[in-house]
Amino acid sequence: MNEPLVAIRGLTVAFNGVPALRGIDVDVGKGEAVGLVGESGSGKSVTWLAALGLLPATARVAGSVTLGGEELLGAAPARLDDVRGGRIAMIFQDPASALNPVHRIGKQITEALRLHRGLTGAAARAEAIRLLEQVGIPDPRRRIDIYPHEMSGGQNQRLMIAMALAGQPELLIADEPTTALDATIQAQILDLLRRLRAETGMALVLISHDLGVVADMCDRVGVMYAGRIVEEAAADDIFAHPAHPYTAGLLAALPDMDGPRRRLEAIPGFVPEPWAMPPGCAFAPRCDRATDACAAAMPAARDVTARHTATRHTAACLHPRVREFAL
């Protein structure tokens, strides 16, 4: 990966003085699929909302987010409007509330077509129908004139994806796109995202609670804990050789698909509250490998890449043998 498409560096976000992100570095290469996992509240959504300038004005955002080398943080609103839905599109967790209830399906898509591709009238309508077809909404010629509440949750998420595709984005950020959907629909939406990526070559950031889904869909995975990325590696690598004890804990909590059903091993303890972060490693209070050093200083990301792997593997852990875990 030479020049990344999007590079996030030292991103911090605080709400009313309470830190939510405490220094995030993420790269997304052209056409790459990057997964972001972590418990609720770890800052997965805030990372990308901040990158696109979508947080409320009360949020204090600092650091750097570049798109093809161009800084997005603090960019002019008109510039951001071109990027959002144009070069970078985003879809959200609950499609029913993420769609405007008083706009017809067609209008939701043609609005993006007008803004990003200058299409209006019949041309926009034809393209909207094509997009609905592309995301697998049956009978698009009729559906284009109905309202979101007249479609199912799965179809609304397909509509969200069609809206996102309207601007022909280079990167799609999917923030838990299947959490609100039934299991079978979830699989269909993930299949759709996989197919669209193959068709369009766009990059994907998939935010999820589900390590399994992310490992399945993504080239690279970042694991977030309490506003930081604690481990990052190729998807296979992170599954086989988790270096950070938090990742190891997440994996242990996964149900075993092949073997006999066993009890989930939840990680004991709680995520520290954002206003009461320990000075050292935020995971130390829950960590069975923690030493005194962990409570003293915040661990920086260390390179733990094994010799035979191509993708960099980093872990923010002070444990002296963290490299061995990654082998």
Added chain:
Amino acid sequence: MLRFLAIRFGRAALTIVLVVTFAFVVLRLSGDPAITIMSPEAPPEALAAFRTAWGLDQPIWVQYLRYFGAIFQGELGQSMRDGRPALTLVIERIPATLALTLPAFAMKIALGIPAGVYAALHRNSLTDRLVMAGAVAGFTVPSFVLGLILVLVFAVKLGWLPSGGQESWRSAILPVITMGLGGAGVLARFTRSAMLEVLGQPFIRTASAKGVPWGQVVRGHALPNAAIPTITIVGFMVGSLIAGAVVVESVFSWPGVGRLLVVAVANRDLAVVQCILLLVASTMVVSNLTVDLLYGVLDPRLRGRTS
């Protein structure tokens, strides 16, 4: 749709019957029209003759049935005070009332909605606080107090405007402002909270994530959704075009429907009171019905249920 309308109309008719019955009971039990209209010193024979002439000597339930029977034949009765048809008396006063309430209504909309939208868009700013303080003052200060203050300042102190009466259009200015300010305050607060509610919805963030410029997000996405709850209060204001000026008409001695109502109640002039109440209830009901139909126009989620 037809079923929906039928139910609505049925409910409306029931409302009107209840209102009219209520007024009948209260007015009949609270005083004797013969005495209030003829004066307590009138000779007993005259009082008795008055009672016979107006059917007041009948049992109350007979009076009530007669009264309803007449209404269904389109007969609203005569004023006991001057013998003219109650309806004529009321209709004569409507233009004067509308001359106040229509401009006041326009003022409420033109001031209240933009102020509420602006305050919501600049939440917690100084302007927001000022607008909201003004709005709270606008609807917590009773209109007779506001009216008296305006009279004191602009009529008595400055002598710019007349304090009452109906000599010229300038007499209407103070009563219109009195009503308009209060209503604008209510509407501003309501619009502001409706806007804030909508601006916090996920679909607003979706629109921004789509690259819709903020101005278009507000106009194209937020306003049409915020209009749905706001229309309720606007409909309520339409419903009070006839009856909403009782206090202000009294303060400014404006010869409208409201003043007629006050005088008729004082006289226990039942036919006139009933006629006004019927009119008021009908306007309210019609405006509520309009609001319901508008909901369907504004909110596609409600359309399926009514059609």
